[in-house]
Amino acid sequence: MEFLNDVLVQPFADMAAAPDFLLQVLWEGLVGGVLYALIALGFVLIYKSSRIFNFAQGIMVVFAALTLVGLYEKGVPALLALPLTLVVMLILAMTIERVVLRPLVNQPDIILFMATIGITLFLIGFGELIFGGENKVMITEQLFIPTGSIVFEPFGGFVSIEEKDLTAVIGAMVLVAALLVFLNKSKIGRAIRALGDDHQAALSVGISLSTIWVIVWFIAGVIALATGIVWGARAGVSFALEVIAFKALPVLMLGGLESVMGAIIGGLAIGILEKVFEIYWGQPLLGGNTEAWFAYMLALLVLLFRPQGLFGEKIIERV
């Protein structure tokens, strides 16, 4: 009984007792979720257009953020460093397409997946060689991101919202909206979706595979840069950021590998739920740090009922 009470009753009593704290937890979870969603978005774009499960998205986030900060430290003004970083990401996209993807066209999925892990290792070594392994501070002020915090007092309590988190959430929403318009309305967006549906059919109507791949990897690079700025502002820029790639995987699985909407909703759901679980169940009952596995267990449970994820395309198998 004691145990059931601890699991089923006490957490909710805690929530009701301190609604302002719950709001704070929800907000923190939401911000985390936005970041997961952004990374998952990079995955989804590449998966949609090329059926490549891009493990390197996490390291691209680190690499983009490091390039930005590194350029600034070399004396480049912040507002010039931003477009320069974009150029670097474009070069990276072209190099990856030329050196890795083009020779591996038509290989089994697992081989391409391994190749992206190879890219990850290469970028880790390369990045540490150039920028050093130590933690760096994101140039938040120089990019005109507000750093104060807004304090609410609902229910006579106290909720603090950092302005940079708010900026992150709004920025992410704008980015996602722009991306959706781009994918659904522009000519290139249509070409990307066509490639995702059927490579050969897309090629036969004159869509260039390599151009689209460069574009897609570049967009993934832009998303990586945005994620890197936002996450770097919260936690500093270092290779420890790479672990968020592992956070994006369950988000993807939960939402479905092909779905942009799934990535966003999956990201927000996992961000909020894992925070709530950690605070109200994980720390009092399980010794904490449950965020390491909660997202995976949740995704696993959902997949047992919907093997293609919440919003994924129905898997049709023919013999």
Added chain:
Amino acid sequence: MFYRTAGQFKTSYEADHALFPVRQDAILLGVILIFAFVIFPFTASEFAFRALLIPVLIYSLAALGLNILTGYAGQLSLGTGAFMGVGAYACYKLVSIFPEMNIVVAIALSGFFSAAIGVLFGLPSLRIKGFYLAIATLAAQFFLVWLFQKWAWLYNYNASGAIQVPNIDLFGITVAGPRATAMAQYYFVLCVVCAITFFAINITRGRIGRMWKAVRDMDIAAELVGINLMRTKLMAFFVSSYVVGIAGALFVFLWRGAAEANLFDIPLSFRVLFIAIIGGLGSILGNFLGAILIVALPVIISSVPGAFGIPVDSAMVEHLNIMIIGALIIAFLIIEPHGLARFWAMIREKFILWPFPH
């Protein structure tokens, strides 16, 4: 020429199904075994044992376990490291609860613990397929490593949170713990690896292996011809996790001597996956070739600048090492996606035909 098979007639089905239908294969293996059992131990230094020979064998065994699951039964697993951890922790608990237990028995039993957990996390494979299945093994990976950290009973409530291998004797010779010599450990690992490899070769070329391959190539078709999918997939998870668990127990008891939970984290899983893929999925020989490459590369890379007298600091070597390994993985995948085992197959083919081109 060197591999001429002409004249080796088979007069019965048994002879045709033998382990080595081609005589030269058996001779080659014999030479390799003589090297492994006799020549290496007398020529290798302590450093070579610790840095090359023992890790190559243990990583080969882990990759072999993964290959049974991913290469033969077609179920992608990214949680090998955690299953190795289960084997290691189970062996540690067995040894500390029953100090009298023979180390061979303890290691053999510890495999069953990881096999049971492997089957548990293999259950979703009946519904979830392909990359989505990676989530099940990743869930195992992160959950188990978390458990290794939080469940103090597993490491006997040590203040350090790490497991320390005690001195363990086998037939009067210390094989594990700080007192053990590298040579004794090498022989122990070699015997275990040989036994399991022999078992794996036979299981993969028999009825069970053919069932696994059928499921790998298309599971619905396999089901239609009467293969019980649940039994086949779960058996693959069982056998694979058993081998991986034993590799984990050897990893800690016969090589590292001590282990913390984060040793079994995702980099270990990826390392074993690299070995299996670079070696060649669906091949036994490939695991050994891949392990030799992945274990020897860092050692070679870090010794090259010193040999040329170029002063390079160790952090730089580390970074270069990661970079080169990443680049090599990509290069190998581009040159031969089927792995090193395919290279050997092509060389063998050439030897058979030589000196004629076709």
